[in-house]
Amino acid sequence: DVQMTQSPSSLSASVGDRVTITCRASQSISSYLNWYQQKPGKAPKLLIYGASSLQSGVPSRFTGSGSRTDFTLTISSLQPEDFATYYCQQSSSSPRTFGQGTKVAIK
């Protein structure tokens, strides 16, 4: 199985901050990396697919980059509605594993 490791596990940031979350795969997954946002009590929401493609309707302050084993999700200017937990997921091979999540909290 491909193991997905996110860092950090949690972070505190202020509105307007630039935030970067990292996801590392245990083996090359090319660009088959997706990012999701989850708010408490809600289902996850797809933000980025194919490592860098923005899902329809997602604000452009979210960007994804990377390939093979190392990926990042960047929020250029953190907004109040962005405080949530973020998960990466690889879809290169089955089983299609998730990272352990990164919680973005208010500083």
Added chain:
Amino acid sequence: QVTLKESGPVLVKPTETLTLTCTVSGFSLSDDRMGVTWIRQPPGKALEWLAHILSNDEKSYSTSLKSRLTISKDTSKSQVVLTMTNMDPVDTATYFCARIGDLFWGALDIWGQGTMVTVSS
């Protein structure tokens, strides 16, 4: 409008078999390039991928749970069913189904609201 909705028991006893149904609308389970995935999330913990079934009926399972899981679909009813045998309290979680909107990238573009399942005697 594409929607998915999970249904099943709220409470199951240890050793029992859990059967969950995902009813979809707005797309067909036979549509090329699509599939449905089951994911779970124990309270306060991370998402865990469980299984998926694709439009060509290809199935895949979590390595650690493979012996306990079965996924199937009924295209005429627009339903995907997941069964998990020998339930244990550690299986207490919210169970989500989600659509794979494009088999090429494999991202889960539409999710159900989730259904909470508690395992307790």
